[in-house]
Amino acid sequence: MSPPSKQDIDETSESAAATNATEDSPYMPPKVWQWIVDENSNKFATLNRPTAGPRSEKDLPVGKHALQLYSLATPNGQKVTILLEELLELGIQEADYDAWLVDIMNQDQFTTGFCKVNPNSKIPALMDYTDKEKPVRVFESGAMLLYLSEKFGGAFVPxxxxxxxxxxxxxxxxxxxxxxxxxxxxxxxxxxxxxxxxxxxxxxxxxxxxxxxxxxxxxxxxxxxxxxxxxxxxxxxxxxxxxxxxxxxxxxxxxxxxxxxxxxxxxxxxxTRKAVQRGIIVNKSWGTDGQLPNRHDASDFDGIIDAKL
Ligand SMILES: N[C@@H](CCC(=O)N[C@@H](CS)C(=O)NCC(=O)O)C(=O)O
The missing domain is CATH 1.20.1050.10 (Glutathione S-transferase Yfyf (Class Pi); Chain A, domain 2)
Known part of the structure:
Protein backbone atom coordinates (compact mmCIF):
# COMPACT_ATOMS: atom_id res chain seq x y z
CA MET A 1 0.00 0.00 0.00
CA SER A 2 1.47 3.35 -0.98
CA PRO A 3 0.64 6.85 0.29
CA PRO A 4 -2.37 8.48 -1.41
CA SER A 5 -1.72 11.07 -4.11
CA LYS A 6 -2.54 14.76 -3.64
CA GLN A 7 -5.50 14.33 -6.00
CA ASP A 8 -6.79 11.34 -3.98
CA ILE A 9 -6.52 13.41 -0.83
CA ASP A 10 -8.43 16.37 -2.25
CA GLU A 11 -11.18 14.18 -3.68
CA THR A 12 -11.49 12.11 -0.51
CA SER A 13 -11.54 15.06 1.83
CA GLU A 14 -14.04 16.93 -0.31
CA SER A 15 -16.44 14.03 -0.63
CA ALA A 16 -16.20 13.14 3.06
CA ALA A 17 -16.69 16.74 4.06
CA ALA A 18 -19.58 17.25 1.66
CA THR A 19 -21.52 14.19 2.75
CA ASN A 20 -20.90 14.13 6.49
CA ALA A 21 -19.70 17.35 8.07
CA THR A 22 -22.15 19.52 9.94
CA GLU A 23 -21.79 22.88 11.61
CA ASP A 24 -21.56 21.27 15.04
CA SER A 25 -19.06 18.65 13.97
CA PRO A 26 -16.62 19.73 11.25
CA TYR A 27 -15.47 16.13 10.78
CA MET A 28 -17.78 13.17 10.42
CA PRO A 29 -16.27 9.81 9.47
CA PRO A 30 -17.02 8.63 5.92
CA LYS A 31 -18.55 5.15 5.44
CA VAL A 32 -15.14 3.67 4.67
CA TRP A 33 -12.03 5.22 6.24
CA GLN A 34 -9.47 6.56 3.76
CA TRP A 35 -5.79 7.00 4.42
CA ILE A 36 -5.01 10.72 4.20
CA VAL A 37 -1.52 12.00 4.98
CA ASP A 38 -1.53 15.46 6.54
CA GLU A 39 2.17 16.13 6.96
CA ASN A 40 1.49 19.13 9.17
CA SER A 41 -0.70 17.40 11.75
CA ASN A 42 2.09 16.09 14.01
CA LYS A 43 5.71 14.98 13.91
CA PHE A 44 4.83 11.31 13.33
CA ALA A 45 2.44 12.00 10.44
CA THR A 46 4.75 10.82 7.67
CA LEU A 47 5.85 7.77 9.66
CA ASN A 48 2.51 6.13 10.31
CA ARG A 49 0.83 3.86 7.79
CA PRO A 50 -2.17 1.58 8.09
CA THR A 51 -0.05 -1.43 7.08
CA ALA A 52 2.58 -3.55 8.88
CA GLY A 53 5.81 -5.10 7.63
CA PRO A 54 9.21 -4.00 6.28
CA ARG A 55 9.62 -0.97 4.05
CA SER A 56 13.32 -1.38 3.18
CA GLU A 57 16.05 -4.02 2.99
CA LYS A 58 18.76 -3.81 5.64
CA ASP A 59 20.36 -6.23 8.10
CA LEU A 60 20.95 -5.37 11.74
CA PRO A 61 24.48 -5.00 13.12
CA VAL A 62 25.67 -7.64 15.62
CA GLY A 63 28.32 -6.89 18.26
CA LYS A 64 30.44 -8.99 20.60
CA HIS A 65 28.00 -9.79 23.41
CA ALA A 66 25.32 -12.48 23.54
CA LEU A 67 22.66 -9.82 24.18
CA GLN A 68 22.01 -7.48 21.25
CA LEU A 69 19.55 -4.66 21.91
CA TYR A 70 18.06 -2.52 19.14
CA SER A 71 16.42 0.47 20.75
CA LEU A 72 16.02 4.18 21.42
CA ALA A 73 16.02 6.14 24.70
CA THR A 74 12.27 6.62 24.90
CA PRO A 75 10.57 5.39 28.10
CA ASN A 76 9.92 1.98 26.53
CA GLY A 77 13.58 1.68 25.58
CA GLN A 78 14.87 3.05 28.89
CA LYS A 79 13.08 0.33 30.89
CA VAL A 80 15.29 -2.28 29.31
CA THR A 81 18.60 -0.39 29.42
CA ILE A 82 17.95 0.47 33.09
CA LEU A 83 17.38 -3.21 33.88
CA LEU A 84 20.53 -4.28 31.99
CA GLU A 85 22.59 -1.66 33.84
CA GLU A 86 21.03 -2.77 37.16
CA LEU A 87 22.00 -6.38 36.40
CA LEU A 88 25.56 -5.27 35.68
CA GLU A 89 25.54 -3.24 38.90
CA LEU A 90 24.73 -6.52 40.70
CA GLY A 91 27.92 -7.96 39.18
CA ILE A 92 26.18 -10.20 36.60
CA GLN A 93 28.74 -10.03 33.78
CA GLU A 94 26.65 -12.17 31.38
CA ALA A 95 24.20 -9.26 31.23
CA ASP A 96 26.72 -7.16 29.32
CA TYR A 97 25.22 -6.07 26.03
CA ASP A 98 25.53 -4.16 22.79
CA ALA A 99 22.82 -1.53 22.32
CA TRP A 100 22.30 -0.18 18.81
CA LEU A 101 20.43 3.03 18.08
CA VAL A 102 17.23 2.60 16.08
CA ASP A 103 16.20 5.99 14.69
CA ILE A 104 12.43 5.65 14.47
CA MET A 105 12.04 9.02 12.69
CA ASN A 106 14.36 7.62 10.00
CA GLN A 107 12.12 4.52 9.74
CA ASP A 108 14.88 2.16 10.95
CA GLN A 109 12.18 0.06 12.61
CA PHE A 110 10.83 -0.88 9.18
CA THR A 111 13.98 -2.55 7.82
CA THR A 112 13.89 -6.27 7.04
CA GLY A 113 16.48 -6.89 9.76
CA PHE A 114 14.50 -5.11 12.48
CA CYS A 115 11.20 -6.71 11.47
CA LYS A 116 12.77 -10.17 11.84
CA VAL A 117 13.42 -9.37 15.52
CA ASN A 118 10.18 -7.47 16.06
CA PRO A 119 7.48 -7.91 13.40
CA ASN A 120 5.56 -5.14 15.20
CA SER A 121 8.24 -2.58 14.11
CA LYS A 122 8.61 -0.87 17.47
CA ILE A 123 11.59 -0.40 19.74
CA PRO A 124 12.87 -2.05 21.91
CA ALA A 125 13.84 -5.36 20.28
CA LEU A 126 16.32 -7.86 21.69
CA MET A 127 18.24 -10.87 20.37
CA ASP A 128 19.81 -13.35 22.78
CA TYR A 129 22.59 -15.32 21.06
CA THR A 130 23.64 -17.19 24.23
CA ASP A 131 22.74 -20.43 22.43
CA LYS A 132 24.08 -19.70 18.94
CA GLU A 133 22.15 -22.67 17.53
CA LYS A 134 18.88 -21.35 18.93
CA PRO A 135 19.00 -17.58 19.31
CA VAL A 136 15.94 -16.11 21.02
CA ARG A 137 14.14 -13.00 19.81
CA VAL A 138 12.29 -10.92 22.39
CA PHE A 139 9.95 -8.04 21.66
CA GLU A 140 7.59 -5.94 23.83
CA SER A 141 9.41 -4.19 26.66
CA GLY A 142 7.38 -5.93 29.39
CA ALA A 143 8.24 -9.35 27.96
CA MET A 144 11.87 -8.25 27.75
CA LEU A 145 11.99 -7.26 31.43
CA LEU A 146 10.56 -10.62 32.47
CA TYR A 147 12.84 -12.53 30.07
CA LEU A 148 15.97 -10.85 31.44
CA SER A 149 14.90 -11.19 35.05
CA GLU A 150 14.19 -14.90 34.62
CA LYS A 151 17.43 -15.45 32.70
CA PHE A 152 19.37 -13.98 35.61
CA GLY A 153 17.82 -15.83 38.54
CA GLY A 154 14.66 -13.79 39.09
CA ALA A 155 16.51 -10.52 39.61
CA PHE A 156 14.33 -7.67 40.90
CA VAL A 157 11.38 -10.03 41.40
CA PRO A 158 11.31 -11.01 45.10
CA THR A 272 19.74 8.75 42.16
CA ARG A 273 20.54 5.13 41.22
CA LYS A 274 23.74 4.81 39.21
CA ALA A 275 22.26 2.14 36.92
CA VAL A 276 19.30 4.40 36.19
CA GLN A 277 21.59 7.31 35.36
CA ARG A 278 23.46 5.10 32.90
CA GLY A 279 20.39 3.35 31.49
CA ILE A 280 18.54 6.51 30.51
CA ILE A 281 21.28 7.77 28.19
CA VAL A 282 21.82 4.54 26.24
CA ASN A 283 20.59 4.85 22.63
CA LYS A 284 20.14 8.58 23.10
CA SER A 285 21.32 10.90 20.35
CA TRP A 286 19.66 14.21 21.22
CA GLY A 287 19.75 16.91 23.90
CA THR A 288 22.60 18.77 25.53
CA ASP A 289 22.67 16.37 28.48
CA GLY A 290 24.37 12.97 28.39
CA GLN A 291 23.92 10.79 25.35
CA LEU A 292 25.30 7.44 24.24
CA PRO A 293 23.86 6.51 20.83
CA ASN A 294 25.46 3.04 20.76
CA ARG A 295 26.70 1.15 23.81
CA HIS A 296 29.17 -1.73 23.66
CA ASP A 297 31.10 -1.60 26.91
CA ALA A 298 30.89 -0.24 30.47
CA SER A 299 33.73 2.16 29.64
CA ASP A 300 31.51 3.85 27.01
CA PHE A 301 29.97 5.87 29.86
CA ASP A 302 33.28 7.38 30.91
CA GLY A 303 33.05 11.16 30.92
CA ILE A 304 29.36 11.38 30.02
CA ILE A 305 27.59 10.14 33.13
CA ASP A 306 26.64 13.57 34.36
CA ALA A 307 23.35 12.72 32.64
CA LYS A 308 20.47 15.04 33.30
CA LEU A 309 17.52 13.07 34.62
N1 LIG B 1 4.21 -2.00 23.73
C1 LIG B 1 5.46 -1.71 23.12
C2 LIG B 1 5.47 -0.26 22.67
C3 LIG B 1 6.74 0.10 21.97
C4 LIG B 1 6.62 1.46 21.29
O1 LIG B 1 5.55 2.06 21.22
N2 LIG B 1 7.76 1.93 20.76
C5 LIG B 1 7.75 3.21 20.05
C6 LIG B 1 8.76 4.17 20.67
S1 LIG B 1 8.40 4.45 22.36
C7 LIG B 1 8.16 2.98 18.60
O2 LIG B 1 9.03 2.19 18.32
N3 LIG B 1 7.52 3.71 17.67
C8 LIG B 1 7.85 3.64 16.29
C9 LIG B 1 6.64 3.48 15.41
O3 LIG B 1 5.52 3.41 15.94
O4 LIG B 1 6.82 3.41 14.19
C10 LIG B 1 6.60 -1.98 24.10
O5 LIG B 1 6.42 -1.67 25.28
O6 LIG B 1 7.65 -2.52 23.70
Whole structure:
Protein backbone atom coordinates (compact mmCIF):
# COMPACT_ATOMS: atom_id res chain seq x y z
CA MET A 1 0.00 0.00 0.00
CA SER A 2 1.47 3.35 -0.98
CA PRO A 3 0.64 6.85 0.29
CA PRO A 4 -2.37 8.48 -1.41
CA SER A 5 -1.72 11.07 -4.11
CA LYS A 6 -2.54 14.76 -3.64
CA GLN A 7 -5.50 14.33 -6.00
CA ASP A 8 -6.79 11.34 -3.98
CA ILE A 9 -6.52 13.41 -0.83
CA ASP A 10 -8.43 16.37 -2.25
CA GLU A 11 -11.18 14.18 -3.68
CA THR A 12 -11.49 12.11 -0.51
CA SER A 13 -11.54 15.06 1.83
CA GLU A 14 -14.04 16.93 -0.31
CA SER A 15 -16.44 14.03 -0.63
CA ALA A 16 -16.20 13.14 3.06
CA ALA A 17 -16.69 16.74 4.06
CA ALA A 18 -19.58 17.25 1.66
CA THR A 19 -21.52 14.19 2.75
CA ASN A 20 -20.90 14.13 6.49
CA ALA A 21 -19.70 17.35 8.07
CA THR A 22 -22.15 19.52 9.94
CA GLU A 23 -21.79 22.88 11.61
CA ASP A 24 -21.56 21.27 15.04
CA SER A 25 -19.06 18.65 13.97
CA PRO A 26 -16.62 19.73 11.25
CA TYR A 27 -15.47 16.13 10.78
CA MET A 28 -17.78 13.17 10.42
CA PRO A 29 -16.27 9.81 9.47
CA PRO A 30 -17.02 8.63 5.92
CA LYS A 31 -18.55 5.15 5.44
CA VAL A 32 -15.14 3.67 4.67
CA TRP A 33 -12.03 5.22 6.24
CA GLN A 34 -9.47 6.56 3.76
CA TRP A 35 -5.79 7.00 4.42
CA ILE A 36 -5.01 10.72 4.20
CA VAL A 37 -1.52 12.00 4.98
CA ASP A 38 -1.53 15.46 6.54
CA GLU A 39 2.17 16.13 6.96
CA ASN A 40 1.49 19.13 9.17
CA SER A 41 -0.70 17.40 11.75
CA ASN A 42 2.09 16.09 14.01
CA LYS A 43 5.71 14.98 13.91
CA PHE A 44 4.83 11.31 13.33
CA ALA A 45 2.44 12.00 10.44
CA THR A 46 4.75 10.82 7.67
CA LEU A 47 5.85 7.77 9.66
CA ASN A 48 2.51 6.13 10.31
CA ARG A 49 0.83 3.86 7.79
CA PRO A 50 -2.17 1.58 8.09
CA THR A 51 -0.05 -1.43 7.08
CA ALA A 52 2.58 -3.55 8.88
CA GLY A 53 5.81 -5.10 7.63
CA PRO A 54 9.21 -4.00 6.28
CA ARG A 55 9.62 -0.97 4.05
CA SER A 56 13.32 -1.38 3.18
CA GLU A 57 16.05 -4.02 2.99
CA LYS A 58 18.76 -3.81 5.64
CA ASP A 59 20.36 -6.23 8.10
CA LEU A 60 20.95 -5.37 11.74
CA PRO A 61 24.48 -5.00 13.12
CA VAL A 62 25.67 -7.64 15.62
CA GLY A 63 28.32 -6.89 18.26
CA LYS A 64 30.44 -8.99 20.60
CA HIS A 65 28.00 -9.79 23.41
CA ALA A 66 25.32 -12.48 23.54
CA LEU A 67 22.66 -9.82 24.18
CA GLN A 68 22.01 -7.48 21.25
CA LEU A 69 19.55 -4.66 21.91
CA TYR A 70 18.06 -2.52 19.14
CA SER A 71 16.42 0.47 20.75
CA LEU A 72 16.02 4.18 21.42
CA ALA A 73 16.02 6.14 24.70
CA THR A 74 12.27 6.62 24.90
CA PRO A 75 10.57 5.39 28.10
CA ASN A 76 9.92 1.98 26.53
CA GLY A 77 13.58 1.68 25.58
CA GLN A 78 14.87 3.05 28.89
CA LYS A 79 13.08 0.33 30.89
CA VAL A 80 15.29 -2.28 29.31
CA THR A 81 18.60 -0.39 29.42
CA ILE A 82 17.95 0.47 33.09
CA LEU A 83 17.38 -3.21 33.88
CA LEU A 84 20.53 -4.28 31.99
CA GLU A 85 22.59 -1.66 33.84
CA GLU A 86 21.03 -2.77 37.16
CA LEU A 87 22.00 -6.38 36.40
CA LEU A 88 25.56 -5.27 35.68
CA GLU A 89 25.54 -3.24 38.90
CA LEU A 90 24.73 -6.52 40.70
CA GLY A 91 27.92 -7.96 39.18
CA ILE A 92 26.18 -10.20 36.60
CA GLN A 93 28.74 -10.03 33.78
CA GLU A 94 26.65 -12.17 31.38
CA ALA A 95 24.20 -9.26 31.23
CA ASP A 96 26.72 -7.16 29.32
CA TYR A 97 25.22 -6.07 26.03
CA ASP A 98 25.53 -4.16 22.79
CA ALA A 99 22.82 -1.53 22.32
CA TRP A 100 22.30 -0.18 18.81
CA LEU A 101 20.43 3.03 18.08
CA VAL A 102 17.23 2.60 16.08
CA ASP A 103 16.20 5.99 14.69
CA ILE A 104 12.43 5.65 14.47
CA MET A 105 12.04 9.02 12.69
CA ASN A 106 14.36 7.62 10.00
CA GLN A 107 12.12 4.52 9.74
CA ASP A 108 14.88 2.16 10.95
CA GLN A 109 12.18 0.06 12.61
CA PHE A 110 10.83 -0.88 9.18
CA THR A 111 13.98 -2.55 7.82
CA THR A 112 13.89 -6.27 7.04
CA GLY A 113 16.48 -6.89 9.76
CA PHE A 114 14.50 -5.11 12.48
CA CYS A 115 11.20 -6.71 11.47
CA LYS A 116 12.77 -10.17 11.84
CA VAL A 117 13.42 -9.37 15.52
CA ASN A 118 10.18 -7.47 16.06
CA PRO A 119 7.48 -7.91 13.40
CA ASN A 120 5.56 -5.14 15.20
CA SER A 121 8.24 -2.58 14.11
CA LYS A 122 8.61 -0.87 17.47
CA ILE A 123 11.59 -0.40 19.74
CA PRO A 124 12.87 -2.05 21.91
CA ALA A 125 13.84 -5.36 20.28
CA LEU A 126 16.32 -7.86 21.69
CA MET A 127 18.24 -10.87 20.37
CA ASP A 128 19.81 -13.35 22.78
CA TYR A 129 22.59 -15.32 21.06
CA THR A 130 23.64 -17.19 24.23
CA ASP A 131 22.74 -20.43 22.43
CA LYS A 132 24.08 -19.70 18.94
CA GLU A 133 22.15 -22.67 17.53
CA LYS A 134 18.88 -21.35 18.93
CA PRO A 135 19.00 -17.58 19.31
CA VAL A 136 15.94 -16.11 21.02
CA ARG A 137 14.14 -13.00 19.81
CA VAL A 138 12.29 -10.92 22.39
CA PHE A 139 9.95 -8.04 21.66
CA GLU A 140 7.59 -5.94 23.83
CA SER A 141 9.41 -4.19 26.66
CA GLY A 142 7.38 -5.93 29.39
CA ALA A 143 8.24 -9.35 27.96
CA MET A 144 11.87 -8.25 27.75
CA LEU A 145 11.99 -7.26 31.43
CA LEU A 146 10.56 -10.62 32.47
CA TYR A 147 12.84 -12.53 30.07
CA LEU A 148 15.97 -10.85 31.44
CA SER A 149 14.90 -11.19 35.05
CA GLU A 150 14.19 -14.90 34.62
CA LYS A 151 17.43 -15.45 32.70
CA PHE A 152 19.37 -13.98 35.61
CA GLY A 153 17.82 -15.83 38.54
CA GLY A 154 14.66 -13.79 39.09
CA ALA A 155 16.51 -10.52 39.61
CA PHE A 156 14.33 -7.67 40.90
CA VAL A 157 11.38 -10.03 41.40
CA PRO A 158 11.31 -11.01 45.10
CA UNK A 159 9.56 -14.42 45.20
CA UNK A 160 7.17 -13.38 47.96
CA UNK A 161 6.03 -10.34 45.94
CA UNK A 162 6.13 -11.92 42.46
CA UNK A 163 2.42 -11.56 41.76
CA UNK A 164 2.39 -7.92 42.84
CA UNK A 165 5.34 -7.24 40.52
CA UNK A 166 3.52 -8.92 37.62
CA UNK A 167 0.33 -7.00 38.37
CA UNK A 168 2.13 -3.67 38.11
CA UNK A 169 4.16 -4.56 35.02
CA UNK A 170 0.99 -5.52 33.18
CA UNK A 171 -0.67 -2.36 34.54
CA UNK A 172 2.15 -0.27 33.11
CA UNK A 173 1.96 -1.92 29.70
CA UNK A 174 -1.78 -1.25 29.52
CA UNK A 175 -1.76 2.20 31.14
CA UNK A 176 1.17 3.96 29.46
CA UNK A 177 -0.40 4.11 25.97
CA UNK A 178 -3.05 6.41 27.47
CA UNK A 179 -0.27 8.59 28.85
CA UNK A 180 2.00 8.54 25.78
CA UNK A 181 -0.26 7.88 22.81
CA UNK A 182 -3.16 9.74 24.40
CA UNK A 183 -2.12 12.58 26.70
CA UNK A 184 1.41 13.10 25.32
CA UNK A 185 0.28 12.94 21.72
CA UNK A 186 -2.56 15.45 21.97
CA UNK A 187 -0.91 17.74 24.56
CA UNK A 188 2.58 17.85 23.07
CA UNK A 189 2.78 16.45 19.53
CA UNK A 190 -0.48 17.26 17.74
CA UNK A 191 -0.07 20.64 16.05
CA UNK A 192 -3.71 21.58 16.51
CA UNK A 193 -4.61 21.60 20.23
CA UNK A 194 -8.09 20.16 20.66
CA UNK A 195 -9.90 20.33 23.98
CA UNK A 196 -11.85 17.07 23.65
CA UNK A 197 -8.88 14.64 23.41
CA UNK A 198 -6.74 16.71 25.78
CA UNK A 199 -9.48 16.66 28.42
CA UNK A 200 -10.12 12.97 27.91
CA UNK A 201 -6.50 11.87 28.23
CA UNK A 202 -5.59 14.39 30.94
CA UNK A 203 -8.39 12.94 33.03
CA UNK A 204 -6.91 9.45 32.61
CA UNK A 205 -3.28 10.55 33.12
CA UNK A 206 -4.25 12.27 36.37
CA UNK A 207 -6.27 9.25 37.49
CA UNK A 208 -3.20 7.06 36.92
CA UNK A 209 -0.96 9.50 38.83
CA UNK A 210 -3.46 9.60 41.69
CA UNK A 211 -3.44 5.80 41.82
CA UNK A 212 0.37 5.73 42.04
CA UNK A 213 0.34 8.52 44.62
CA UNK A 214 -2.07 6.54 46.82
CA UNK A 215 0.08 3.41 46.57
CA UNK A 216 3.33 5.26 47.22
CA UNK A 217 1.87 7.04 50.24
CA UNK A 218 1.88 3.72 52.10
CA UNK A 219 4.93 1.93 50.72
CA UNK A 220 8.36 2.88 49.44
CA UNK A 221 8.06 1.28 45.99
CA UNK A 222 5.21 0.40 43.68
CA UNK A 223 4.83 -3.36 44.13
CA UNK A 224 6.14 -3.72 47.70
CA UNK A 225 8.65 -2.21 50.11
CA UNK A 226 11.61 -2.82 47.83
CA UNK A 227 12.76 -1.72 44.38
CA UNK A 228 11.55 -4.23 41.80
CA UNK A 229 11.00 -4.80 38.10
CA UNK A 230 7.69 -2.94 38.51
CA UNK A 231 9.53 0.29 39.39
CA UNK A 232 11.90 -0.26 36.47
CA UNK A 233 8.88 -0.55 34.15
CA UNK A 234 6.93 2.38 35.59
CA UNK A 235 9.61 4.97 36.40
CA UNK A 236 10.66 5.90 32.83
CA UNK A 237 7.05 6.89 32.11
CA UNK A 238 5.52 8.19 35.34
CA UNK A 239 8.71 9.03 37.23
CA UNK A 240 10.14 11.08 34.41
CA UNK A 241 6.73 12.67 33.82
CA UNK A 242 6.55 14.05 37.38
CA UNK A 243 10.19 15.15 37.22
CA UNK A 244 9.25 17.23 34.18
CA UNK A 245 11.21 15.42 31.48
CA UNK A 246 8.52 13.89 29.30
CA UNK A 247 6.39 16.65 27.77
CA UNK A 248 7.23 20.33 28.04
CA UNK A 249 4.78 22.18 30.28
CA UNK A 250 3.03 19.01 31.43
CA UNK A 251 4.36 19.05 35.01
CA UNK A 252 2.59 22.34 35.59
CA UNK A 253 -0.45 21.44 33.49
CA UNK A 254 -1.00 18.25 35.52
CA UNK A 255 -0.41 20.14 38.80
CA UNK A 256 2.15 17.51 39.78
CA UNK A 257 3.86 19.38 42.64
CA UNK A 258 0.58 20.04 44.45
CA UNK A 259 -1.16 16.73 43.90
CA UNK A 260 1.36 13.88 43.63
CA UNK A 261 4.07 14.40 46.30
CA UNK A 262 4.56 10.67 46.94
CA UNK A 263 5.16 9.99 43.25
CA UNK A 264 7.73 12.79 43.23
CA UNK A 265 9.48 11.34 46.30
CA UNK A 266 9.67 7.90 44.65
CA UNK A 267 10.77 9.35 41.30
CA UNK A 268 13.59 11.38 42.85
CA UNK A 269 14.85 8.43 44.84
CA UNK A 270 15.06 6.16 41.81
CA UNK A 271 16.74 8.92 39.81
CA THR A 272 19.74 8.75 42.16
CA ARG A 273 20.54 5.13 41.22
CA LYS A 274 23.74 4.81 39.21
CA ALA A 275 22.26 2.14 36.92
CA VAL A 276 19.30 4.40 36.19
CA GLN A 277 21.59 7.31 35.36
CA ARG A 278 23.46 5.10 32.90
CA GLY A 279 20.39 3.35 31.49
CA ILE A 280 18.54 6.51 30.51
CA ILE A 281 21.28 7.77 28.19
CA VAL A 282 21.82 4.54 26.24
CA ASN A 283 20.59 4.85 22.63
CA LYS A 284 20.14 8.58 23.10
CA SER A 285 21.32 10.90 20.35
CA TRP A 286 19.66 14.21 21.22
CA GLY A 287 19.75 16.91 23.90
CA THR A 288 22.60 18.77 25.53
CA ASP A 289 22.67 16.37 28.48
CA GLY A 290 24.37 12.97 28.39
CA GLN A 291 23.92 10.79 25.35
CA LEU A 292 25.30 7.44 24.24
CA PRO A 293 23.86 6.51 20.83
CA ASN A 294 25.46 3.04 20.76
CA ARG A 295 26.70 1.15 23.81
CA HIS A 296 29.17 -1.73 23.66
CA ASP A 297 31.10 -1.60 26.91
CA ALA A 298 30.89 -0.24 30.47
CA SER A 299 33.73 2.16 29.64
CA ASP A 300 31.51 3.85 27.01
CA PHE A 301 29.97 5.87 29.86
CA ASP A 302 33.28 7.38 30.91
CA GLY A 303 33.05 11.16 30.92
CA ILE A 304 29.36 11.38 30.02
CA ILE A 305 27.59 10.14 33.13
CA ASP A 306 26.64 13.57 34.36
CA ALA A 307 23.35 12.72 32.64
CA LYS A 308 20.47 15.04 33.30
CA LEU A 309 17.52 13.07 34.62
N1 LIG B 1 4.21 -2.00 23.73
C1 LIG B 1 5.46 -1.71 23.12
C2 LIG B 1 5.47 -0.26 22.67
C3 LIG B 1 6.74 0.10 21.97
C4 LIG B 1 6.62 1.46 21.29
O1 LIG B 1 5.55 2.06 21.22
N2 LIG B 1 7.76 1.93 20.76
C5 LIG B 1 7.75 3.21 20.05
C6 LIG B 1 8.76 4.17 20.67
S1 LIG B 1 8.40 4.45 22.36
C7 LIG B 1 8.16 2.98 18.60
O2 LIG B 1 9.03 2.19 18.32
N3 LIG B 1 7.52 3.71 17.67
C8 LIG B 1 7.85 3.64 16.29
C9 LIG B 1 6.64 3.48 15.41
O3 LIG B 1 5.52 3.41 15.94
O4 LIG B 1 6.82 3.41 14.19
C10 LIG B 1 6.60 -1.98 24.10
O5 LIG B 1 6.42 -1.67 25.28
O6 LIG B 1 7.65 -2.52 23.70
Missing amino acids: PEHRQQVLNWIFWQMGAAPYLGGGFGHFFAYAKEKQQYPIDRFTMEAKRQLDLLNNVLKDQAYVACGEYTLADIAIWPWYGRLVLGYLYEGSKEFLNVDEEYPHVIRWAKEIA
